[in-house]
Amino acid sequence: MAITIDEVYETTSMTLYQNLDIRTTTLGINLKPCIDSDFDKFRKNVYELVYQNARKLIDETKKLESKYGVPIVNKRISVTPVSLIMESHCTREKYLQMAITLDKAAEDAGIDFIGGFGALVQKGMTASDKLLVESLPEVLSKTQRVCSFLNVGTNVAGMNLDAVNLLGKMLKETAKKSENAIGCAKFVVLVNAPEDNPFMAGAFHGIGEADLTLNIGISGPGVVRSVVEKNKDGDLTDLSETIKRTTFKITRAGELIGRELAKNMKIPFGIVDISLASTTAEGDSVARIIEQFGIERIGTHGSTLAIALLMDAVKKGGAMASGNVGGLSGTFIPVSEDTGMIEAVQKGALSLDKLESLTSVCSVGLDMFAIPGDTPEETINAIIGDELAIGIINNKTTAVRVIPVPGKKAGDSVNYGGLLGNVPVMKVNKYSAKNFMRRGGRLPAPVTSMRN
């Protein structure tokens, strides 16, 4: 059946007026073949492999943008967790040098972020993992493009609280070393981290992956908001069906472009991540979708129900549209990258406590939020522990990306300029969990993990 004028108009309107784009194409690269006992040679190998593949990604991406008239906003690289490849070179100085090498390869190739400077420490930490964490304040403040992650728990391993307990201190040091604490925006701590996540800061090329793989992150809060806006009176099932149909279409665009890009690059296609990812562009906001549902501001009562409905509908529509859904495939509600979220905090509608509860119905985590710089280390660790416990117990990925901003208190804001805009500093609970957190050790794996 021929494509009708209405169908052409619908798709074209999505790209012209509703910010439909492919949010990210992330090329995963296995760095293990680069390892050499000569560290200079090792770095040279890493630079060459990253640079050559990144250039190819950018060139092929441009061709498809033109063919389909759909912007591909970010071209990124994820690499093998760096602590693994540095096992025989683990000194702080060498970690910093490796980070600078990755940063330079990304910069020279025209890549904005390169992920994977991290470690998987859900059961325990190797000497290399510990040095990596120790090197982070310098790495995150002295490089521009390197993103770091730490996976501190899984549903089957439980949670490594000793690793969590290193992070409050590390984040506060990073905050002091970088302007407005922006270094902290490039570090995320997770549980159940997917090995094929295309989104930063948590992207890395998993150890179960091939030498190269291409993963796609779709987008579309603006498109979903627009269809919800036209559905003023539908009940919850109507609303869910409308969102499902739209997400199906958006995901199909990602599926098409992702598979064709992988084919043109002659590498395996990995997954489509069907997360709705906000930007600060007008209307491209998950909070605005919730407002169109009939919630005055995200964060008020009813918001958790609304996000639950949105999430489930997005997943159902997306699952039908792609042969391989993967990555995070949740909905992101980063405070600082969503104009509706920023406003909700500023107006007092959204607190940290409510944000945490929203993440339990399948957003990915507490993301890109600022807290006062004098927040005690143990409190930062406890915020992380709370959020990650939600992931462990509910068998899902959860993550925390927190920015403790020196010299700022709750109610202040930090102006990052550009895409990040004005980020409000959120209030944290003044009571301490110090004596609980210092117990350390491991949170045992939940009983739901015993499936054999």
Place this chain on the structure above:
Amino acid sequence: MKKELLFITVIGIDKKGIVARVSNLLYENDINIEDINQKIMEGYFVMTMLVDMNDSKTPLEDVRSKLEKIGKEMNLKIQIQHENIFKMMHRV
């Protein structure tokens, strides 16, 4: 015969010469028009053209920028996209 089909979408206020200018550009670049439709939607004039670029020597990027130039001069939004994206999004 092999075809390379793309949709051109024109959105804006109806005025004289839209079809003439777009068709002329396509003719000059050896692009065949397979089908044309037009309709008023949400208050806008919308025209779609299904075109075959198989014989054209002009790179798609150049056709796109020439169309955008016409769009700018006539105060219209003009987009060109390969037909595969419409098939993927609207046909299961």
